[in-house]
Amino acid sequence: MARVALSGRRATAAWIVAASLAALGAAPAQARAAGDRPAPSSPDHKAVPEGMVLIPAGSFIPLYSPGIRKAGEAPAPVAVGSFLLDAKPATNGQFLHFVQEHPAWRRSQVKRVFAEPGYLTQWTGDDTLAGPDDGDRPVTEVSWFAARAYCAAQGKSLPTTMQWEYAAAASASSANGEADPAFVRLILEWYGRPNPEVLPAVGRGFRNLWGVYDLHGLVWEWTLDFNSALVSGESRGDSSLERSLFCGGAAAAATSFRDYAAFMRYGFRSSLGAAYTIANLGFRCAAPA
């Protein structure tokens, strides 16, 4: 059921992207930049846990910066401290292990307030995946609550939106891929492609400068504060918000082609509820460096 709705939504998204690509005269992406470059050697003295990657501290200009700024004022770079990020999205196999250890998160046990009925419906049972290859595929149809519980069980957390966007800004060769048209096209091409019938395994797609796989091109991902982007119409009479809406409008008017990809992500996140389960929405975990 969710799958059907999703293809409708993705079709819409695909249409928007295709229209934008056409409008901008963009050529199709040449190739997937799946470099085999080793991860940059960690400057940190602490060992990086297996399966995680150190994202060094830095700054970037997110599509939407926090705070209020005057119309026309350039957005300030946002500093992001170093943190650890899972190199790959969580898989069905890993999530299966989690629900076996934490029965409250089994499909048959989960509280409705924490996950809608679509929860893990791609599995054939409480602890049965649909096929032998599904173990390495990204887990989807998981709510924010379930994703959060999975990460907490490992002493991790979901990445914040800022952390995710910062990590995802890196192309294969640069911490900030916005100037790389091939990178931008790679992302937009994915947004424009319909959902595959079966998701590919994790760790086979785009690998960025930091050695993080699949931030683009596989599934959308939950962030800890997905609900921190306030949507218009929800807060009439909130003067504080009115001000930010006004200024936000000014910022969005300056949307560039690069911003378009981030625009899609922010738009998607702001449409989510914490109990939603969606066929192409997964997650990965983060931890303090």
Add this chain to the structure above:
Amino acid sequence: MMRSRTRAMLFLLGMLGTILVAGTGASPNGIAPAHEHETLSSEPSHDQIPTDSIYNLDSSWTDQDGQRLAMPSLRGRPRVVAMIYTSCKYACPLIVDEMKRVERELSAEERARVGFALFSFDPERDSAGVLKAYAAKRGLDESRWRLYTGTADAVLDLAAVLGMQIRKEPDGEFSHSTLITVLDREGVIRYRMRGLDQDRAPLLAALRAALEPSPTTFHRGQD
């Protein structure tokens, strides 16, 4: 429960809304700490809670008298709840005003059976003492008005179940939804009033329905 078509609509609305949105800040709490609170799942009353009740949250809060609250202990009476912070200059005082209007419009008999709860999303500033002073300043009858402060994790979880959007700004203030929620005796959401200057009638109707003696039909966790 949101169904698929509604969600697709929401996505589009979200896309439109995003044009007007100014930014996502860093999370209010960053990396979630390990759960330090006691688990309530072993309590016998716990599994009687309907599966769609927000009282399934096992995050705990502290009230204005410094008493620790376990969410399931809020069962028993319908409640009007909102999330605010006490140093809020703009919307929060209006949210509390609105809740007081709801309180006034109830009959004395109804009022005695309804609870009002304010959950702070500013744990750094809103200590139990600050909440106590706020209750006095706002003239809240503390026999029915309870104010709670919790961990950053508790805030995140409650905001998520209520559908409340909160963003901490660099200046320490918050941008947030204005949301008043009616919960039935079991903590199931019966009505959401989004925005201020709304018609109070549907909220009052939902609250009065929740006061009706016939208990809600419970559906258990297994499905």
